Amino acid sequence: MTPHNHAKPGDYAEAVLLPGDPLRAQWIAENFLEGPRLVNSVRNCLGFTGIWKGQRVSVQATGMGQPSLGIYVHELINVYGLKRLIRVGTCGGLNPWVKVRDLILAQGASTDSSIVKDRFGAYQFAPLADWALLRSAADKAKAKAMRFHAGNILSSDIFYHGDWEAAYGKLMAHGVLGVEMEAAVLYTLAARFGVQALAICTMTDCLVTGEEIDAEQRQSSLGDMVELALDVAVEG
Numbered sequence: 715m716t717p718h719n720h721a722k723p724g725d726y727a728e729a730v731l732l733p734g735d736p737l738r739a740q741w742i743a744e745n746f747l748e749g750p751r752l753v754n755s756v757r758n759c760l761g762f763t764g765i766w767k768g769q770r771v772s773v774q775a776t777g778m779g780q781p782s783l784g785i786y787v788h789e790l791i792n793v794y795g796l797k798r799l800i801r802v803g804t805c806g807g808l809n810p811w812v813k814v815r816d817l818i819l820a821q822g823a824s825t826d827s828s829i830v831k832d833r834f835g836a837y838q839f840a841p842l843a844d845w846a847l848l849r850s851a852a853d854k855a856k857a858k859a860m861r862f863h864a865g866n867i868l869s870s871d872i873f874y875h876g877d878w879e880a881a882y883g884k885l886m887a888h889g890v891l892g893v894e895m896e897a898a899v900l901y902t903l904a905a906r907f908g909v910q911a912l913a914i915c916t917m918t919d920c921l922v923t924g925e926e927i928d929a930e931q932r933q934s935s936l937g938d939m940v941e942l943a944l945d946v947a948v949e950g
């Protein structure tokens with residue numbers, strides 16, 4: 715037990731899906747897992763464990779942003795012994811060839827976060843996805859004929875950037891595909907503690923073209939992403 719998590723030892727499976735939104739964690743548990751059991755509800759940051767394709771798997775909400783995700787992920791690894799962590803989220807699009815509903819498999823996560831920067835002093839650490847999980851997700855997405863891109867994303871601490879073109883322009887010119895708020899810290903903690911991590915995002919709103927997903931498409935796209943992530947979680 716921790717101040718943020720009242721689960722008992724063994725309540726979590728070794729693999730977990732990490733949405734930001736607690737209600738999305740509940741939606742995943744109730745619609746995809748067999749026999750889901752609530753294991754954490756501190757601060758309503760819900761966590762569940764159930765069965766997917768015969769294997770135990772968990773889903774734990776992280777809240778929004780890197781400081782919040784960092785707390786849950788640090789404890790999932792160090793207190794509960796989790797080994798495979800897969801973020802399932804949404805992101806804004808930073809390049810016109812990424813269409814709404816496309817998946818982005820975050821091969822790397824650039825960031826403006828001091829949580830990552832401050833740890834490495836003069837060095838710029840490159841937070842990377844676990845290669846085996848990335849390859850597995852890409853193979854499975856291809857087999858399911860899902861549209862996906864693998865590459866660099868931006869994990870920003872700022873959602874409301876007044877002048878996003880000035881802020882993100884150089885990153886966009888270097889091929890950064892999308893912007894979200896969690897992956898870089900997830901990858902940094904996974905590297906620090908020697909576990910596997912991957913962030914998979916559905917692009918829901920393109921900053922460049924203004925294209926946005928509608929509510930119905932959002933639900934079906936998120937469902938496809940969740941099934942992919944669950945397969946990667948249990949099969950590696």
Ligand code: HPA
Pocket residue numbers: 804805806807872873893894895918919
């Ligand atoms: N910025 C940051 N995070 C996001 C966005 C965005 O535009 N869209 C979805 N998650």
